[in-house]
Structures are given as structure tokens and as C-alpha cells.
Amino acid sequence: MNIALDVMGGDHSPHEIVAGAVEAARAYKVMISLVGKPDVIRRELAKHATSGLKLPIVPAHQVIEMDDKPTTAVRTKPDSSIVVACDLVKRGEAQAFVTAGNTGGALAAGILNIGRMRGILRPALVSPFPTQRGFCVVLDIGANADVRPEYLPQFAIMGTIYARTVMGIPNPTVRILSNGEEDGKGSQLVIEAVELLRRTPGINFQGNVESKEIIEGVVDVVVTDGFTGNIFVKTAEATARLLQKVMLQELTRGPIST
Amino acid sequence: MNIALDVMGGDHSPHEIVAGAVEAARAYKVMISLVGKPDVIRRELAKHATSGLKLPIVPAHQVIEMDDKPTTAVRTKPDSSIVVACDLVKRGEAQAFVTAGNTGGALAAGILNIGRMRGILRPALVSPFPTQRGFCVVLDIGANADVRPEYLPQFAIMGTIYARTVMGIPNPTVRILSNGEEDGKGSQLVIEAVELLRRTPGINFQGNVESKEIIEGVVDVVVTDGFTGNIFVKTAEATARLLQKVMLQELTRGPIST
Known part of the structure; x- marks a missing residue:
């Protein structure tokens, strides 16, 4: 299993996000794709012992900020960590997407880029x-x-x-x-x-x-x-x-x- | 000013209701019409010094209970303290109605018996x-x-x-x-x-x-x-x-x- 993780989102990003990814990759033996600014991610990864863990870096150079308007942000920031992570799920390269960032942005990217399950009228938070x-x-x-x-x-x-x-x-x-x-x-x-x-x-x-x-x-x-x-x-x-x-x-x- | 007070309603009726009425009649120099079962009210009034206070008893022999359906109760209990007190306001004999009893019952009696102010589409709690x-x-x-x-x-x-x-x-x-x-x-x-x-x-x-x-x-x-x-x-x-x-x-x- 591969989980697409938005490294740039949340109050304690990137350090707590990466620290959690390292722990989870070790505990659950899953691959976690770290999506975000490569230099930021590399700097954080260097603080941890990651040998043998599957933690590939997937570059995304934009960030959807907490006060961005969700739908507009998803459309105007195609290289943002949320959108790039959702695209991994859409293409079948990841099975799930996790973010601690802009909730509306995650929801909008999910609907617009991944889409709903067949028969489901509306998503729910x-x-x-x-x-x-x-x-x-x-x-x-x-x-x-x-x-x-x-x-x-x-x-x-x-x-x-x-x-x-x-x-x-x-x-x-x-x-x-x-x-x-x-x-x-x-x-x-x-x-x-x-x-x-x-x-x-x-x-x-x-x-x-x-x-x-x-x-x-x-x-x-x-x-x-x-x-x-x-x-x-x-x-x-x-x-x-x-x-x-x-x-x-x-x-x-x-x-x-x- | 005359205030119609439902003596039978509320968790601590009738004693706290009557005690409050006595205090208020003394403090604010207003008339308070005590609406409810006359024997119950007389027994409570006897516990207080009421000389010089305007505390007339208005008999009402039914009670709208807390679990009564509001509209049905108002229609089927025309001699309840809530309905009788509202009627005092409707006839202009009292200027306000106070109850600690069934909220829905008070609302229904207010709408059905007193009515809304001209131009007001709906009452609000x-x-x-x-x-x-x-x-x-x-x-x-x-x-x-x-x-x-x-x-x-x-x-x-x-x-x-x-x-x-x-x-x-x-x-x-x-x-x-x-x-x-x-x-x-x-x-x-x-x-x-x-x-x-x-x-x-x-x-x-x-x-x-x-x-x-x-x-x-x-x-x-x-x-x-x-x-x-x-x-x-x-x-x-x-x-x-x-x-x-x-x-x-x-x-x-x-x-x-x-």
C-alpha cells in the first residue's frame, strides 16, 4: 500500500508531519509518498533514521494556505502538495491521501481530481x-x-x-x-x-x-x-x-x- | 400594571413561584394575578406577609404538564393555568404573562389565544x-x-x-x-x-x-x-x-x- 501524504499542510508542518510519516512507515510497513517541496522534505528526513523505509519524495512546489479559497486554490495551484497528492490517488499510484492542511482544499481536490464513488451523491466530512x-x-x-x-x-x-x-x-x-x-x-x-x-x-x-x-x-x-x-x-x-x-x-x- | 403568573408551572411550583410573586409585588409595586388552583395558591400565600400587596387569585383548575403535546393541551385544557393566564392578557386585564412551565404550551397558548403583533410573521423563543x-x-x-x-x-x-x-x-x-x-x-x-x-x-x-x-x-x-x-x-x-x-x-x- 502507498499513502500520499501532504507534507506542507497543518499547524506543525513539515517537521511533525515527516516525523509521523517515519513512525508510521516503520510501524505499519507501508510506503508513504511525501508530497511537497523537495528541499524541505530532504532536510526533515535527514533528522531521522530512515534506512529500509519506503518514503519516496514526490515534488510539489506550491502550497494551499489555510486562508486560500478552496476551489480557486485547487484550480490555480496545480503544483500544490494537496493537488499533486490527490493526482497520485487518481492515477492509482497511491491508495489513500492524507493531509493536515486546508480542509476545504482537500475536499475540493478530492471531488475535482479524484471524484466520488459511483452512486454517492455527495461527499461528507x-x-x-x-x-x-x-x-x-x-x-x-x-x-x-x-x-x-x-x-x-x-x-x-x-x-x-x-x-x-x-x-x-x-x-x-x-x-x-x-x-x-x-x-x-x-x-x-x-x-x-x-x-x-x-x-x-x-x-x-x-x-x-x-x-x-x-x-x-x-x-x-x-x-x-x-x-x-x-x-x-x-x-x-x-x-x-x-x-x-x-x-x-x-x-x-x-x-x-x- | 398587572402581570398574569402561571403558579402551577415549573420544577419548583407552586412554592417558589408564589414566593417570587410576593417578592416581586413588593419590590416593583405591581399587581400580579396568581393563576392556578385556588386552594393551592391560598395555602402558599398564607406562608407570606402579603398585606398591602396586590396579589389577586384567578382560578384555573387544569394544568398543562411538561410532557403534554403543546397544541393539543391548549385546546383540550381551556381551564389550565397557562390558557387562563393568556386569556387575561387577551382581554386586556393583564399586560404580560409569565410561566416557568411547558414552553411549547406557553408558545401555543400565546399564538392561539393572544395572537401575534400586527406584521410579525412568526414568534421566536x-x-x-x-x-x-x-x-x-x-x-x-x-x-x-x-x-x-x-x-x-x-x-x-x-x-x-x-x-x-x-x-x-x-x-x-x-x-x-x-x-x-x-x-x-x-x-x-x-x-x-x-x-x-x-x-x-x-x-x-x-x-x-x-x-x-x-x-x-x-x-x-x-x-x-x-x-x-x-x-x-x-x-x-x-x-x-x-x-x-x-x-x-x-x-x-x-x-x-x-
């Missing part, structure tokens, strides 16, 4: 979401701000496969994010999607779910539109950050620590 | 939301799971009036909840509503806002549809509860407290 009991999978968290009801059974199938193969859950439960747990609660989109989800074979659909229950860990796969999913994930993250900050302020200003 | 700097106002948080773009300028106007008169903010800023701060980000609904909000006189509209910024306290009024708003508020609440719980578990199992 997936996030493992921490709960009281471990993790669940939430999708879509941002690829599609507007969806049609028929996308959601596909998200449910993709999420089920992800939970089964990546997280090792044999028969993952699926629920749809709504403003109430009861049947019949929800927007028109949710109500229509629930009807379709009930009739979808191969998934273990259990009805509506509220934020509270997701966080308690009652479900393995949560399906939603990309707008709601994005706000759900960002709100949980922002609330957690604020509480950590407040806690730290309180704990460090008291008489114990001064 | 408002919640003061805690931020790092104080409070902001979020609406709608659940009255309308599906909205049309033209509802949002009205929510913005209602939220502005609330922030100005209840929270005392002279020129409250208004933003629309979206999946990205930049102009042009959002669902089709958000994009269309932004256009309308920009052209709405009398509000201080500042564009899109993300969950993170709301929590940081950068804005006074947040407008959104009732589905997204409900999920936003519930997610923040559930995350905060979980963190408090985890924190308590960690703090009470360590060597210091054992």
Missing part, C-alpha cells in the same frame, strides 16, 4: 466526537451546508462503514441529530430523512438524537447536514475551551497557588 | 446566553424549526428591542449564526437572510458569527432559525454539564479529598 463513553462519528460536519433528504441515508452508510472498520464497532447504531428525541420532532429535512433512513437496509437506525444524548455516548454514528453538524461540533469545542479557561483562571488565582 | 463577557440574546431557539429568510430580520428587530430594554444595551450588535465568519459562508437560508438583514433599518447588523465568537462575547444579539438555535443552545449546555461532571469526578477522587 467526518469527525470522531468525544463522548462520556468514548467516541462517536458525526457526519456531515461541513462539506454540504445544504443537503437533500436523500443524502442522509448515504451519510448513514458511510458512517456505519467508518465506525465498523476504523473504530471496530460491529453493528454501529445510527441516529439523526434533531431538536428533540421524540419521533416527529425536527425540521422538514429531518422528518423526511427519518422516513428514508428507516427504509435503508444495512444500517442500524434508531431515530432522533439530541446533543445531550450524543455527549452521553448513546449512539455510534450521528448523521446531519453539514451546516448543523458544523455548528454542533464547533459549539461543543468552544464551550469546552471556555470552561477549561475559566477553570484554569479560578484554580490559579486562589490562595492555594499564590 | 429567546434565551439569554452566557458568554465570557456577560450575556447575549439568541433567537429563535425553538419556536420555528423551519424558517423563511424574511423571518430573520424580524427576529433581529425583536432581539434588538429585548437587548435594549431588558439588558440595557443602547445599540446592540446583531449577527447571524453561521458555519463560518466570512461573508458568503452559510447555508442558502443564511446567505439570503444576510442580504435582507443588511437592508433592515433600525438594527446594528454586523454579519456572520461562529459559535466560538458568541461564547467569547463579541455580539449582543444572535439570530438563527429555531432548529439551529435549539441545537446550539443545547450543545453548549450539554458540554458544560459534562465538563462539570468530569471535573467533579476528578477533583473528588484524588488523594487530597480521600
Whole structure:
């Protein structure tokens, strides 16, 4: 197996990306194609013991920055690490593409250069979401701000496969994010999607779910539109950050620590 | 001024409701009509010093319970405290209605019995939301799971009036909840509503806002549809509860407290 890795993307690139690639190549005995500026990659590789590891360098001289507009960037930066890495997958020279860079850019390059699986109407962004009991999978968290009801059974199938193969859950439960747990609660989109989800074979659909229950860990796969999913994930993250900050302020200003 | 108060609704009714009414009648010199079962109200009133206070009892012999279906309950329980209290407002005998009971029931009774202000397309549920700097106002948080773009300028106007008169903010800023701060980000609904909000006189509209910024306290009024708003508020609440719980578990199992 060959994995195309964008060395230029992410907050801690290139050093952490290359360090991770070296570790992964050793641990999993896979080939990892390092895509990016060759001199940068060579300098990073020199810091590691890489003999016997399959870490070919694939040159890409442009970089899609975090504030680049995704679709425009993919079109105007054909020699960027994200686009070049996607092309490796498209040509069958790599089986997967990994980046810690511009999410929209990765999504746009994936759609425009690799394309979707036959029959799949829309891609979805997936996030493992921490709960009281471990993790669940939430999708879509941002690829599609507007969806049609028929996308959601596909998200449910993709999420089920992800939970089964990546997280090792044999028969993952699926629920749809709504403003109430009861049947019949929800927007028109949710109500229509629930009807379709009930009739979808191969998934273990259990009805509506509220934020509270997701966080308690009652479900393995949560399906939603990309707008709601994005706000759900960002709100949980922002609330957690604020509480950590407040806690730290309180704990460090008291008489114990001064 | 006379305020119609539902004595039967809420987790701590009737005793906390009546205790609050007594305090408010004394502090603000207003009349508060106590709506509910007369014997229950008389028993509670007997615990307080009420001489000189205007606290008339208005009998209502039914109660809309927390798990009652709102619209059905309003129709089938015409002698419930919520419906009777709304009728006082409708007949002009009270100027406002307050309840800590079934939110959907209060909303349904408001719409069906009191009606909307002329020109207002839809009511909105408002919640003061805690931020790092104080409070902001979020609406709608659940009255309308599906909205049309033209509802949002009205929510913005209602939220502005609330922030100005209840929270005392002279020129409250208004933003629309979206999946990205930049102009042009959002669902089709958000994009269309932004256009309308920009052209709405009398509000201080500042564009899109993300969950993170709301929590940081950068804005006074947040407008959104009732589905997204409900999920936003519930997610923040559930995350905060979980963190408090985890924190308590960690703090009470360590060597210091054992």
C-alpha cells in the first residue's frame, strides 16, 4: 500500500508531519509518498533514521494556505502538495491521501481530481466526537451546508462503514441529530430523512438524537447536514475551551497557588 | 400594571413561584394575578406577609404538564393555568404573562389565544446566553424549526428591542449564526437572510458569527432559525454539564479529598 501524504499542510508542518510519516512507515510497513517541496522534505528526513523505509519524495512546489479559497486554490495551484497528492490517488499510484492542511482544499481536490464513488451523491466530512463513553462519528460536519433528504441515508452508510472498520464497532447504531428525541420532532429535512433512513437496509437506525444524548455516548454514528453538524461540533469545542479557561483562571488565582 | 403568573408551572411550583410573586409585588409595586388552583395558591400565600400587596387569585383548575403535546393541551385544557393566564392578557386585564412551565404550551397558548403583533410573521423563543463577557440574546431557539429568510430580520428587530430594554444595551450588535465568519459562508437560508438583514433599518447588523465568537462575547444579539438555535443552545449546555461532571469526578477522587 502507498499513502500520499501532504507534507506542507497543518499547524506543525513539515517537521511533525515527516516525523509521523517515519513512525508510521516503520510501524505499519507501508510506503508513504511525501508530497511537497523537495528541499524541505530532504532536510526533515535527514533528522531521522530512515534506512529500509519506503518514503519516496514526490515534488510539489506550491502550497494551499489555510486562508486560500478552496476551489480557486485547487484550480490555480496545480503544483500544490494537496493537488499533486490527490493526482497520485487518481492515477492509482497511491491508495489513500492524507493531509493536515486546508480542509476545504482537500475536499475540493478530492471531488475535482479524484471524484466520488459511483452512486454517492455527495461527499461528507467526518469527525470522531468525544463522548462520556468514548467516541462517536458525526457526519456531515461541513462539506454540504445544504443537503437533500436523500443524502442522509448515504451519510448513514458511510458512517456505519467508518465506525465498523476504523473504530471496530460491529453493528454501529445510527441516529439523526434533531431538536428533540421524540419521533416527529425536527425540521422538514429531518422528518423526511427519518422516513428514508428507516427504509435503508444495512444500517442500524434508531431515530432522533439530541446533543445531550450524543455527549452521553448513546449512539455510534450521528448523521446531519453539514451546516448543523458544523455548528454542533464547533459549539461543543468552544464551550469546552471556555470552561477549561475559566477553570484554569479560578484554580490559579486562589490562595492555594499564590 | 398587572402581570398574569402561571403558579402551577415549573420544577419548583407552586412554592417558589408564589414566593417570587410576593417578592416581586413588593419590590416593583405591581399587581400580579396568581393563576392556578385556588386552594393551592391560598395555602402558599398564607406562608407570606402579603398585606398591602396586590396579589389577586384567578382560578384555573387544569394544568398543562411538561410532557403534554403543546397544541393539543391548549385546546383540550381551556381551564389550565397557562390558557387562563393568556386569556387575561387577551382581554386586556393583564399586560404580560409569565410561566416557568411547558414552553411549547406557553408558545401555543400565546399564538392561539393572544395572537401575534400586527406584521410579525412568526414568534421566536429567546434565551439569554452566557458568554465570557456577560450575556447575549439568541433567537429563535425553538419556536420555528423551519424558517423563511424574511423571518430573520424580524427576529433581529425583536432581539434588538429585548437587548435594549431588558439588558440595557443602547445599540446592540446583531449577527447571524453561521458555519463560518466570512461573508458568503452559510447555508442558502443564511446567505439570503444576510442580504435582507443588511437592508433592515433600525438594527446594528454586523454579519456572520461562529459559535466560538458568541461564547467569547463579541455580539449582543444572535439570530438563527429555531432548529439551529435549539441545537446550539443545547450543545453548549450539554458540554458544560459534562465538563462539570468530569471535573467533579476528578477533583473528588484524588488523594487530597480521600
